[in-house]
Amino acid sequence: MADQLRFDGKVVLVTGAGGGLGREYALEFARRGASVVVNDLGGDIKGGGKSSVAADKVVDEIRKAGGKAVANYDSVEDGEKVVQTALDHYGGIDIVVNNAGILRDRSFLRTSDADWDIVHRVHLRGAFKVTRAAWSHMREKKFGRVIMTSSDAGIFGNRGQANYSAAKLGLYGFSNTLAIEGAKNNIYCNTIAPTAGSRLTKTVMPDEVINVLKPEYVAPLVIYLCHESSQENGGLFEVGGGYVTKLRWQRAGGAVVRKKGVQMTAEQVRDCWNDIVDFETNPDYPVNISTDGAGRILSIIDQIENPEDPNAYPNPGGKGPEAAIGSKMRIENVELSTRDAMLYALSIGVSTTQENHLKFAYENSEDFSVIPTMSVCLAFPVMPGIMKSDAVSIDYTQLLHGEQYTECFKPLKSDEKYSIEGELVDVLDKGKGAIFITEAKMFDKNEELVSLNQFTTFVRGAGGFGGKRDSTVAKQPLPTPDRQPDAVVSEKTSLDQAALYRLSGDYNPLHIDPNFSAMGGFEKPILHGLCSYGFAARAVLNKFCNDDVAKFKAMKVRFSKPVLPGQTLQTEMWLEGDKVHFCTKIGETGQVCLSNGYVILNKDDRLAKL
Numbered sequence: 016m017a018d019q020l021r022f023d024g025k026v027v028l029v030t031g032a033g034g035g036l037g038r039e040y041a042l043e044f045a046r047r048g049a050s051v052v053v054n055d056l057g058g059d060i061k062g063g064g065k066s067s068v069a070a071d072k073v074v075d076e077i078r079k080a081g082g083k084a085v086a087n088y089d090s091v092e093d094g095e096k097v098v099q100t101a102l103d104h105y106g107g108i109d110i111v112v113n114n115a116g117i118l119r120d121r122s123f124l125r126t127s128d129a130d131w132d133i134v135h136r137v138h139l140r141g142a143f144k145v146t147r148a149a150w151s152h153m154r155e156k157k158f159g160r161v162i163m164t165s166s167d168a169g170i171f172g173n174r175g176q177a178n179y180s181a182a183k184l185g186l187y188g189f190s191n192t193l194a195i196e197g198a199k200n201n202i203y204c205n206t207i208a209p210t211a212g213s214r215l216t217k218t219v220m221p222d223e224v225i226n227v228l229k230p231e232y233v234a235p236l237v238i239y240l241c242h243e244s245s246q247e248n249g250g251l252f253e254v255g256g257g258y259v260t261k262l263r264w265q266r267a268g269g270a271v272v273r274k275k276g277v278q279m280t281a282e283q284v285r286d287c288w289n290d291i292v293d294f295e296t297n298p299d300y301p302v303n304i305s306t307d308g309a310g311r312i313l314s315i316i317d318q319i320e321n322p323e324d325p326n327a328y329p330n331p332g333g334k335g336p337e338a339a340i341g342s343k344m345r346i347e348n349v350e351l352s353t354r355d356a357m358l359y360a361l362s363i364g365v366s367t368t369q370e371n372h373l374k375f376a377y378e379n380s381e382d383f384s385v386i387p388t389m390s391v392c393l394a395f396p397v398m399p400g401i402m403k404s405d406a407v408s409i410d411y412t413q414l415l416h417g418e419q420y421t422e423c424f425k426p427l428k429s430d431e432k433y434s435i436e437g438e439l440v441d442v443l444d445k446g447k448g449a450i451f452i453t454e455a456k457m458f459d460k461n462e463e464l465v466s467l468n469q470f471t472t473f474v475r476g477a478g479g480f481g482g483k484r485d486s487t488v489a490k491q492p493l494p495t496p497d498r499q500p501d502a503v504v505s506e507k508t509s510l511d512q513a514a515l516y517r518l519s520g521d522y523n524p525l526h527i528d529p530n531f532s533a534m535g536g537f538e539k540p541i542l543h544g545l546c547s548y549g550f551a552a553r554a555v556l557n558k559f560c561n562d563d564v565a566k567f568k569a570m571k572v573r574f575s576k577p578v579l580p581g582q583t584l585q586t587e588m589w590l591e592g593d594k595v596h597f598c599t600k601i602g603e604t605g606q607v608c609l610s611n612g613y614v615i616l617n618k619d620d621r622l623a624k625l
């Protein structure tokens with residue numbers, strides 16, 4: 016068959032494959048060219064006993080038909096050993112079908128701790144152990160397909176199966192998160208709730224029903240979901256007897272019970288009950304924790320607090336993230352200590368190995384100066400403040416610094432207090448991402464403007480809300496000249512550069528916590544955009560301002576590629592009129608990490624003399 020879904024070269028692990036559904040999956044994958052690990056502990060359906068017979072029989076069957084298979088007899092609770100069999104025999108693992116399971120059906124009152132625990136251990140913990148052992152191998156290959164086996168008993172509940180229902184719906188929750196975490200690496204995870212005749216269902220279904228619920232009516236769905244051509248991810252499917260259907264959540268229109276300034280009571284909940292359970296008037300189909308979960312609640316809170324807003328709930332669907340444009344916050348008494356100024360200087364590469372270091376790193380230096388881009392650190396806290404408020408909901412693992420603009424109106428002075436006024440000035444929809452532009456003005460104690468910063472934040476995956484693509488308020492980066500640079504500065508960052516820079520105020524775990532950066536799709540924590548920004552600012556200051564901070568008027572750049580701590584930043588600069596155009600490359604890879612940058616030099620004598 017020309018268009019057959021083939022699995023040649025793929026390694027498939029099916030747990031509980033000694034009979035029933037698992038056996039059928041194993042046979043079908045092998046028929047389609049896969050190398051199959053047939054895992055079965057050979058126990059009874061209650062989790063007792065152990066034998067190699069069941070798995071061996073299936074392996075024989077596959078091999079006799081010309082297929083490739085190997086047996087594994089470990090419990091799924093020993094997930095590493097199960098996966099090791101795939102690695103030892105076939106050198107990798109591409110697909111995991113979590114199918115193994117047992118039953119300990121009892122009425123709830125008679126369910127013992129042991130009944131509860133063993134069912135959870137085999138279904139939920141077993142799937143966790145096996146999938147975790149396979150995960151890093153799939154990530155490396157940037158391919159993986161995982162199936163979780165849930166059950167109608169979990170989705171709807173079933174008498175006598177409290178332990179089993181809880182574990183089975185747990186697998187769906189587990190799959191939902193794996194679907195999110197795996198997507199970047201082309202690892203897709205789906206959940207099936209099969210109805211089929213098997214050792215487990217034989218105990219609860221009559222023979223005539225079992226006979227028409229053949230495993231071969233379930234396997235085709237599993238085969239399709241596991242094929243590289245399938246883009247389905249995070250789905251939940253009922254399948255049985257030849258019928259396949261996808262399930263989703265539906266949420267009732269609900270009711271805003273609370274009113275601004277009034278205590279919320281149980282009686283109000285009672286009085287709103289018909290709306291709370293009304294699926295007819297204004298239902299929706301939530302899929303995403305940020306936009307449909309916490310984000311929606313935040314938008315409703317906004318409506319409660321601002322009842323005059325024309326986009327009032329219950330029509331939050333009409334309200335995109337643009338609704339937050341204009342959100343403001345002000346922070347008073349932000350101190351710029353001399354110590355912080357020196358720490359900032361060190362964190363953007365000032366070093367005692369440089370001639371000019373005393374000016375920025377020694378408080379007793381007669382021309383002690385604060386590097387002008389340090390205003391980004393003082394202004395930074397308004398950004399999360401504003402982006403958290405109102406209708407904006409953000410998946411922080413997907414957030415990257417996109418661009419930065421800094422304009423200086425007066426040189427920064429240490430041991431001074433400033434106030435910062437932030438405003439969300441624009442939100443853009445770039446399809447694959449959303450962009451939030453925050454402006455932060457910094458004032459001194461006389462309320463005179465000292466600096467203006469424009470932070471552009473790119474949130475991957477948050478686009479597609481139907482917003483505008485371009486901004487009229489954003490400062491635009493400018494192309495660099497097409498000629499040899501007038502100056503080049505190359506500096507190697509330290510392996511601890513991000514660990515150091517974060518002490519200047521951006522504590523985003525993306526830059527230090529490997530678990531967090533992995534969730535963002537990075538192999539290691541990446542360097543702060545604003546740290547590279549500081550390196551580039553220093554390069555221009557040094558080459559074109561003679562390290563005189565008063566000559567530095569404004570700077571703009573786009574962060575176009577992530578930088579890893581330890582990499583070299585090579586800044587190429589071109590002087591054109593009052594502008595120094597620049598771009599920064601990663602020395603080790605040649606990739607441009609800061610693109611279309613420029614610094615405007617100050618020709619204003621008034622500022623230079625301040």
Ligand SMILES: CCCCCCC[C@@H](O)CC(=O)SCCNC(=O)CCNC(=O)[C@H](O)C(C)(C)COP(=O)(O)OP(=O)(O)OC[C@H]1O[C@@H](n2cnc3c(N)ncnc32)[C@H](O)[C@@H]1OP(=O)(O)O
Nearest residue numbers: 398399402415416417418445473523543544574575576577
């Ligand atoms: C609430 C707390 C707030 C805290 C904020 C800051 C916290 C910090 O701790 C975070 C950081 O420092 S992260 C480190 C620094 N930043 C980076 O490393 C990002 C590097 N850039 C990228 O990876 C890609 O540009 C990427 C991934 C951003 C985009 O690349 P692609 O997805 O390939 O996009 P592409 O197809 O090239 O373009 C799509 C549209 O988006 C515009 N665009 C691209 N890069 C942009 C960027 N960096 N900034 C702004 N816009 C950008 C493109 O122009 C395009 O738009 P259009 O089609 O309309 O022209």
